[in-house]
Amino acid sequence: MTVLARKIRLIMKLRKAGITDASVLGAIERVPREAFIPPMFHDQAYEDTALPIGRGQPISQPLVVASMTQELRVNDRHKVLEIGTGSGYQASILAKLCRRVYSIERHRPLLATAEQRFNELRIRNITCKAADGMKGWIEQAPFDRIIVTAAAGDEPPPDLLDQMSVGGIMIIPMGRDKASQFIYRITRGETEYTYERLMPVRFVPLLPNIARNGPDRQEQGSHGQGAYAQETYEEEAYALPEHVPSDEEDDFFSGAQRFALQPA
Numbered sequence: 350m351t352v353l354a355r356k357i358r359l360i361m362k363l364r365k366a367g368i369t370d371a372s373v374l375g376a377i378e379r380v381p382r383e384a385f386i387p388p389m390f391h392d393q394a395y396e397d398t399a400l401p402i403g404r405g406q407p408i409s410q411p412l413v414v415a416s417m418t419q420e421l422r423v424n425d426r427h428k429v430l431e432i433g434t435g436s437g438y439q440a441s442i443l444a445k446l447c448r449r450v451y452s453i454e455r456h457r458p459l460l461a462t463a464e465q466r467f468n469e470l471r472i473r474n475i476t477c478k479a480a481d482g483m484k485g486w487i488e489q490a491p492f493d494r495i496i497v498t499a500a501a502g503d504e505p506p507p508d509l510l511d512q513m514s515v516g517g518i519m520i521i522p523m524g525r526d527k528a529s530q531f532i533y534r535i536t537r538g539e540t541e542y543t544y545e546r547l548m549p550v551r552f553v554p555l556l557p558n559i560a561r562n563g564p565d566r567q568e569q570g571s572h573g574q575g576a577y578a579q580e581t582y583e584e585e586a587y588a589l590p591e592h593v594p595s596d597e598e599d600d601f602f603s604g605a606q607r608f609a610l611q612p613a
């Protein structure tokens with residue numbers, strides 16, 4: 350099957366799964382996902398699956414990227430903050446839809462590779478830094494939209510809540526363990542934050558501080574630093590988190606659960 354045919358098959362699948370926003374589907378069509386993954390996985394670039402990108406980290410599954418982007422309700426006037434640059438794929442999708450993306454990654458080598466890709470693809474509206482994304486990016490705040498692509502525990506990082514503009518939206522996976530993670534949409538009103546539980550997912554954890562060389566112990570994989578061998582990527586592929594389709598997924602497309610919290 351040609352790359353184009355695979356891409357069309359993926360787009361059809363996303364539409365069937367509830368991605369109806371034409372601008373999101375257009376961005377998925379225009380950003381070459383193969384440019385964000387190691388060559389040995391290029392034949393799987395348009396499968397709906399997460400893939401290893403090194404340092405024990407994955408590029409998210411296309412359906413999860415598309416769903417989170419759609420739920421973020423982003424437009425071309427928005428300033429967006431992403432936590433977890435990873436491969437740079439999600440940031441590149443957002444870059445097609447908004448004014449500017451600020452993206453933070455705690456693994457320096459992943460960030461360096463992602464920035465190289467933005468250059469090669471001539472994507473000019475992404476600004477990145479290596480830092481602990483849980484602290485946000487105070488010099489650039491407030492943000493119209495925030496997307497977190499690693500899982501928080503029970504609560505979103507307080508700095509990220511503070512750095513949302515009024516009327517702003519944050520999309521963030523949360524849950525104490527991998528078996529009970531959900532994407533939440535948090536909307537900041539004048540006096541309160543509204544939380545909506547969207548779809549069940551499995552993300553790698555949001556971890557504090559900048560990573561030292563190699564993956565942290567809490568992260569998947571147990572290899573040290575250095576060049577990645579094929580086996581290492583393959584090991585990681587087995588351990589990858591993925592979107593888990595379940596009965597609860599019906600909630601996602603037929604109206605999410607909604608509840609409101611007062612700010613602390």
Ligand code: SAH
Pocket residue numbers: 406407408409432433434435436437438439440453454455456459480481482483498499553554555556557558
């Ligand atoms: N958005 C990425 C997928 C990211 S996987 C993509 O499109 O490819 C999650 C990423 O979050 C990993 O790269 C991990 O290193 C990063 N991460 C985890 N905790 C973080 C933190 N506190 N600050 C910044 N990045 C973090």
